[in-house]
Amino acid sequence: METTSVNNGGANNPSLTLHQRVAMQGVFGWVAAFVMLVILLVNNFMLAREDKEVLAVDPATNRVIGSVIFDEARVRSVSQINKDLKGWLSAYNSLNAETVWEDAQIAINHMEDSLAEATFKRWTELSQEQKEKGQAMPYLQQIEASGNVARVVFNDEESTLRRxxxxxxxxxxxxxxxxxxxxxxxxxxxxxxxxxxxxxPRSENNSLGMEVIDVQDI
Known part of the structure; x- marks a missing residue:
């Protein structure tokens, strides 16, 4: 009885002609190439979604001293977002004489342009109102001159934050x-x-890594 080998999907089958064997091996090659292409595409897709990281090295010692994540905003934790938000609200609502100018700069630097313009306008209006009441100094200067010591205390139980x-x-x-x-x-x-x-992204002028679009008393 004649037996037929089935190894390699019939590529070594002695009953096949040389042309058929070459054609079958060619098919196997294309299948392998396609599988490798899919693997490479999936790998590149996953790498593209990973957070890009750059290591900072001390040139004197060649030791790694830190790292920078380019898409840090997307992976920032909720606790860090809350901390940054409280930092901005504390600056925006500051009535502390010693830090009022620094706080005002922090507040403005983290605002979207139209909100920053509206805030400057509101401060001007407050200054005008105080001037009509006999106060000669602009709004922020009045806070500085007051010598007031103030702090902001947050009520987390009565606050909400959603993405x-x-x-x-x-x-x-x-x-x-x-x-x-x-x-x-x-x-x-x-x-x-x-x-x-x-x-x-955080920057020198935007240390909190946020841009405020709108803020209102409710």
Whole structure:
């Protein structure tokens, strides 16, 4: 009885002609090439989605001293986002005489352009209102001259923060906090503000990594 080998899918079958064997091996080659192409495409796709990281090296010692993640905004933790948001709200609502100018700069640097313009306009209007009441100094200078000591205390239980369903770097929040002014006989003012902001890469002028689009008292 004659037996037929089935190894290599019939490529070594002695009953096949040389032309048939070459053709079959060619098919196997194309299949292998296609599989390798799919693997490479999947691998490149996964690498493209990974956070790009650059290591910082001390030129004197050649030791790694830190790293930079280019898409840090997308992978930032919720706890860090809350911390940055509180930092901005503290600056935006600052009534502290010693830090009012620094706080104002922080607030403006993290605003979208139209909001920054609206904030400058509001400060001008407040200055004009105070001038009509006999105060000669602009709004921020009045805070500086007051000598006031103030701090912002947040109420996390009465605050909410949510991420946009379609844009992962866009957030909406309703934050409640108290502004406590004075040391000996402190006064407390409770505020609640709605805020819309977008996470952006951190920079020298935007250390909190956020761009505030809108903020309002509610």
């Amino acid at each position: 946009d369903d379609r844009v992962p770097t866009l957030f909406y929040g309703e934050i409640q906090f108290d502004i406590i002014s004075g040391i000996v006989n402190p006064t407390k003012r409770t505020l609640r503000q709605s805020i819309k902001f977008n996470l952006v």
